[in-house]
Amino acid sequence: MNQKIDNLSKILIEKNIKPSYQRIKILQYINENINHPTVDTIFNSLIKEIPTLSKATVYNTLELFKSTNLAKVLTIEDNETRYDSKVHSHGHFKCESCGTIYDFEADIDNLAVDSLKYFKIKDKNVYFKGICPKCLEKNKN
Amino acid sequence: MNQKIDNLSKILIEKNIKPSYQRIKILQYINENINHPTVDTIFNSLIKEIPTLSKATVYNTLELFKSTNLAKVLTIEDNETRYDSKVHSHGHFKCESCGTIYDFEADIDNLAVDSLKYFKIKDKNVYFKGICPKCLEKNKN
DNA sequence: AATAAAATTTATAATCATTATAATATTATT
DNA sequence: AATAATATTATAATGATTATAAATTTTATT
Numbered sequence: 392m393n394q395k396i397d398n399l400s401k402i403l404i405e406k407n408i409k410p411s412y413q414r415i416k417i418l419q420y421i422n423e424n425i426n427h428p429t430v431d432t433i434f435n436s437l438i439k440e441i442p443t444l445s446k447a448t449v450y451n452t453l454e455l456f457k458s459t460n461l462a463k464v465l466t467i468e469d470n471e472t473r474y475d476s477k478v479h480s481h482g483h484f485k486c487e488s489c490g491t492i493y494d495f496e497a498d499i500d501n502l503a504v505d506s507l508k509y510f511k512i513k514d515k516n517v518y519f520k521g522i523c524p525k526c527l528e529k530n531k532n
Numbered sequence: 533m534n535q536k537i538d539n540l541s542k543i544l545i546e547k548n549i550k551p552s553y554q555r556i557k558i559l560q561y562i563n564e565n566i567n568h569p570t571v572d573t574i575f576n577s578l579i580k581e582i583p584t585l586s587k588a589t590v591y592n593t594l595e596l597f598k599s600t601n602l603a604k605v606l607t608i609e610d611n612e613t614r615y616d617s618k619v620h621s622h623g624h625f626k627c628e629s630c631g632t633i634y635d636f637e638a639d640i641d642n643l644a645v646d647s648l649k650y651f652k653i654k655d656k657n658v659y660f661k662g663i664c665p666k667c668l669e670k671n672k673n
Numbered sequence: 674a675a676t677a678a679a680a681t682t683t684a685t686a687a688t689c690a691t692t693a694t695a696a697t698a699t700t701a702t703t
Numbered sequence: 704a705a706t707a708a709t710a711t712t713a714t715a716a717t718g719a720t721t722a723t724a725a726a727t728t729t730t731a732t733t
Contacts, residue, residue: 409729411681430719443727445683450720466607470691470719484651497645502658504638510625513662517643521654550700552710571690586712591691611690611720 395419406459416441417452418461421476427465427483427492429473467492467518480515486523488530493523536560547600557582558593559602562617568606568624568633570614608633608659623658629667636660 399418400410408414420433428436434449453474456462465473467485473492482497499515522530540559541551549555561574569577575590594615597603606614608626614633616624623638640656663671 409680411729413682443683447684447721448682451682466609468607472719482645484648484653487654493651495645495647497643499643502638502640502643504623504636506636507625507660509665509668510634510660511663511668512625512660513628514660516657516659516661518657519648519651519653519655520657522652524650527650527652550709552699554711584712587690588692588713589711592711613690 427473482517488526627664
């Protein structure tokens with residue numbers, strides 16, 4: 392138990408971030424809940440454990456994580472900013488019916504793009520939209 | 533001149549959209565300005581020609597174009613929804629320094645993703661971020 | 674250990690893009 | 704021309720995010 396906290400603290404310290412209780416809990420949350428939570432989801436879950444938690448702290452902390460590469464922002468749709476603790480290149484699929492966002496592995500690094508020869512690429516994003524198998528099955532009726 | 537208007541009208545009529553003056557002008561704008569304009573950019577440009585233009589009309593019309601595949605929405609960054617009249621699959625590169633968004637051709641359709649075998653994919657998006665050649669050149673100083 | 678300084682968190686207000694609503698204007702139909 | 708349907712406009716409402724300043728907690732210094 393404390394082992395877990397210690398590991399999370401270590402991750403923060405390595406990034407020169409002081410491991411406050413709030414920061415540890417938010418980091419823990421996005422690591423354990425890989426379903427691309429929104430700020431609201433994170434806040435509403437953690438307020439149960441940390442009754443004094445402020446939404447501003449969640450925003451500030453996620454911004455901090457973003458800038459230190461502990462989290463990535465997903466902007467698949469406007470009006471819903473989501474956070475992802477997996478920072479390696481992978482694709483996202485959003486189901487237009489149920490809204491679920493699925494991760495998928497894709498060979499993004501080998502995507503052929505010769506016209507960007509003189510561009511410095513820092514970040515690659517791939518997202519698809521459509522209908523997931525669950526919803527396809529449902530709509531068979 | 534009227535030729536142009538007629539063509540745009542035709543495009544709208546084919547989609548069962550009544551070709552009002554506002555709609556024609558907005559369609560014309562996003563076709564001639566392929567730099568991925570925001571609603572504000574579109575509105576501020578067109579207000580000069582159409583002094584009574586309302587921002588709600590721009591929103592409504594773009595929503596209409598989106599649903600009829602006359603425009604695509606780009607959500608590279610939250611807080612800035614941009615519109616693109618090119619609806620075929622292509623990639624977008626956003627320069628983190630100057631903010632310019634570049635189009636690029638990429639072989640998106642052949643991107644290998646076997647884990648989505650049972651998903652119905654309707655829309656594929658690829659966007660990169662980094663620094664464009666212009667800004668790389670500037671920063672050499 | 675007490676105090677001061679720094680950093681973090683919190684509560685609240687401000688901002689701003691988008692959406693909703695209702696009134697007005699335009700276009701189509703009889 | 705009168706009526707109905709559609710589109711546009713002006714305005715208000717919403718809601719997510721950011722800014723600000725006060726309060727709290729942590730850290731450093733004496």
